[in-house]
Amino acid sequence: MSFLGIDRCHAFVTGAAGGIGSAIVEELIAAGCKVTAHDRRPSPLSPSENLYAVQGDISDEKSVAACIAQAQQHFGPINILAANAGITDESASHNIWEQSLEMWESVYRVNVRGTFLTIKHFILAMQNAQKETGEELSNVAIVVTGSECGKYGQAGHAEYASGKAALQYGLVTTVKNEIVRLNSKARINAVAPGWVDTPLIGDRLDDPRELYLESQGTVALRKIAKPEDVARAVAFLASHRTAGHISGQCLSVDGGMEGRIIWREEEVLGSKSQVSNRTKSSDSAAPALPVQVNPPKPENAIKIALSVDFDAVSAWLGTGANPENNTSDYSAGYFSGIVGVPRLLKLFAKLGISDKVTWMIPGHSMETFPEQARAIKDSGCEIALHGYSHEGAEQMTAEQEKDVLAKTIELATKLTGKKPRGYRAPLYQLNERTISLLQEHDFLYDSSLCHHDSTPYFLPKNPAPIEPIDFSPDKKAATWMKPSPRFMDLPKSKMVELPCNWYMEDATPMQFYPHTVNSAGYVDVRVVERMWMDRFLWLRQEIEDGRDDTTVFSLVLHPDTSGMAHIIGMIERFLRQLQSFGAEVEFVTCEALAQRWRDEQQRA
Incomplete structure (x- = not known):
């Protein structure tokens, strides 16, 4: 319900x-x-x-x-x-x-x-x-x-x-x-x-609303419903x-x-030209008013960790590699950069959350779409890593993975002027080796795993892999009937995991990949919107019921998906619904969220 x-x-x-x-x-x-x-x-x-x-x-x-x-x-x-x-x-x-x-x-x-x-x-x-x-x-x-x-x-x-x-x-x-x-x-x-x-209705220059808005400037525009x-x-x-x-x-x-405008502007101040001159005059204009005085956010506000994976063409080269990929498939990647990125940047600016968003950018996208990468950086957002060509960990040797991480750190540092602190594995495909490598480079956080769905946690130090079962005929069942390592009991590192999962992203249900087994692409946006809102409302109820740990609502978007004309309207509608909860929610970058949570744990 x-x-x-x-x-x-x-x-x-x-x-x-x-x-x-x-x-x-x-x-x-x-x-x-x-x-x-x-x-x-x-x-x-x-x-x-x-x-x-x-x-x-x-x-x-x-x-x-x-x-x-x-x-x-x-x-x-x-x-x-x-x-x-x-x-x-x-x-x-x-x-x-x-x-x-x-x-x-x-x-x-x-x-x-x-x-x-x-x-x-x-x-x-x-x-x-x-x-x-x-x-x-x-x-x-x-x-x-x-x-x-x-x-x-x-x-x-x-x-x-x-x-x-x-x-x-x-x-x-x-x-x-x-x-x-x-x-x-x-x-x-x-x-x-x-x-x-x-x-x-109509475009008359003496429309009373138009005159009033012009006389009042942006303050009136902000008040209009x-x-x-x-x-x-x-x-x-x-x-x-x-x-x-x-x-x-x-x-x-x-x-x-x-x-309740009893007198129109021109009836009090004269002609429209006089009204225009008055509002443009610096010494007679009304003093600017603040857009909003935000009340203090409660400590248990739901943290909206909104991130964008700018995969573009790289998605078809790494985890999406397939011998049947063709120019039409790659074209969807170019749409991501040429159309999707500008649309999302415009939307975030419209909602006033540009500097509260984390963009996860593969090195390939930084170099293939340099203008878009700079526009993303200039929006004031956080930029984190997402591989070079969207490579999954299992596709690479240990040496290749080291080289990819070093290269993408270099590209992101050159773009932003500072070393990136966050990472998301392409297609969430990381392994124990990846976690150890990120710790060697002193990353603050990763956002690829889902041991939890709404609470950050510390990743273990150099975790051992979970071995797959060998069902060969010469193997006795006793060789595999043993528990896996208890993740929660392993020695902790300082690196934070910000959980995400397949149900909190747009691409899997709403993007069609011709050569991918789990591709959907034709799901009604309202089905996804309701699923996201049901999740949010449950977390909100948990807070009302007394849950006092940090509650994170992760949402992962892709410009090639959410940038599409039939989807971006839903994204705006959903984000506005989240904003309508006022101080109950807080949009925050992944870096700020991870740093705040780690500091709180260290003080505890």
């Missing part, structure tokens, strides 16, 4: 082709819902087993009834209604005495009549479903969305404000009192988005587990900006 507890619920979302509507659909699917997306326009989201799209006119009762019937036929009874459809004219600014009757009726037809019809037929469908089964549907919830101006009022949007106010304070309250006659736990609430970062913020509020209210008995309420999602 997900945290929201709405797994397998059927949600019906109107206005689903818009910016907020699409975000609501994606949020509910990520929470485990089956979603019917309704709009007059085709859905921009990719079809999936959990998404069904219907098209219709929300202001036409026959159309609404038919679409709800289609939804029930496809996914079964509807538990959740997200009544999100609505229109407004953001490109114009009219006082109420300037409103035309045509404009008023157009907005009323969609925003009020349409929402009423959707709620009416949702409740009728619920009533019929309950008659058939003889019991109440579970988790019945209605969430209406409407502009913040419907709550506070706003000059220039009188028709929209009045219509939405009628919904949020009239229809919502009425339905709250009536729906419980049919379902004792059913609830209805509203979400009032403030200024949301969605595309403007994103569609995802509204979607999370909808998901919260849709969940009986999280929202409890909340009903008849209106939650604001405004980022600190309620949208």
Whole structure:
């Protein structure tokens, strides 16, 4: 079960082709819902087993009834209604005495009549479903969305404000009192988005939001809500587990900006050119405000050890070597450097975590893609080693492995100006010899093993290999019936192991390697996203239950995989979900994490 507890619920979302509507659909699917997306326009989201799209006119009762019937036929009874459809004219600014009757009726037809019809037929469908089964549907919830101006009022949007106010304070309250006659736990609430970062309708230069943002600079931009913020509020209210008995309420999602602009900038300061000159003047500009004052992080915050293996072409030369590899295969490696790296660097900068990421770079990639390697270094990240040509330990002699490590240390030191302190074995293929060699070079940490999945540990000094069993006919069973060395009891080194595993990386499920046995490549990104989130939420629960050791959430990305167009959006969505936990998480480089953990153990 997900945290929201709405797994397998059927949600019906109107206005689903818009910016907020699409975000609501994606949020509910990520929470485990089956979603019917309704709009007059085709859905921009990719079809999936959990998404069904219907098209219709929300202001036409026959159309609404038919679409709800289609939804029930496809996914079964509807538990959740997200009544999100609505229109407004953001490109114009009219006082109420300037409103035309045509404009008023157009907005009323969609925003009020349409929402009423959707709620009416949702409740009728619920009533019929309950008659058939003889019991109440579970988790019945209605969430209406409407502009913040419907709550506070706003000059220039009188028709929209009045219509939405009628919904949020009239229809919502009425339905709250009536729906419980049919379902004792059913609830209805509203979400009032403030200024949301969605595309403007039209491109008028005197758009009131544009003028205000220009006058306020980047401070205002930081306060604007994103569609995802509204979607999370909808998901919260849709969940009986999280929202409890909340009903008849209106939650604001405004980022600190309620949208109550009574006077536009040009009405106070003059023309747009005067506004622009004012904001560009250093002596009259508003003082800069800090982006965020971060609260102190709790000692037991989950450490997000995000790393990127920049394998590129080298992946096809070492562990991925195959006599059938061809130019098309190598091309995926070039995509990694040419497309994948810039996309990930842009994403990390957008999320403000560039200097909290560890890039594991093979020497071959440093030399084949020098511009990308420098861009990675310039992002402020940590750079660690990952072989030269992605060689597995068993592919090399001891002398070859020594030469590879010496060469890659030299390349990384030349790139960054300091000796690397971390290592990940290509394809996690290291052996006892590798561990001893890393210790000889005084590496701080390795990140290739999984004796644990979320807690660092010290690697043993010069560990002995585990011998494979010889099942030859002349061998007696007594020769192999003996325990392996107890890893936890061996003498410890000073080198830290930061655990990772196959389930916390992108390539294995989502990258297709034609000549690799365990290649998948066609797994839905949402399956992987949910697996990662389930893992995170379990670790989080462990902390709530009193676990006090260091909790590490490792995540390994590859530019050739996560850089692909159908995957990078999921990566951004997942990382933003982690960031939404605030002080409960801390993004940290592998070097900083390993050093901190080793210092703590030595003080203990």
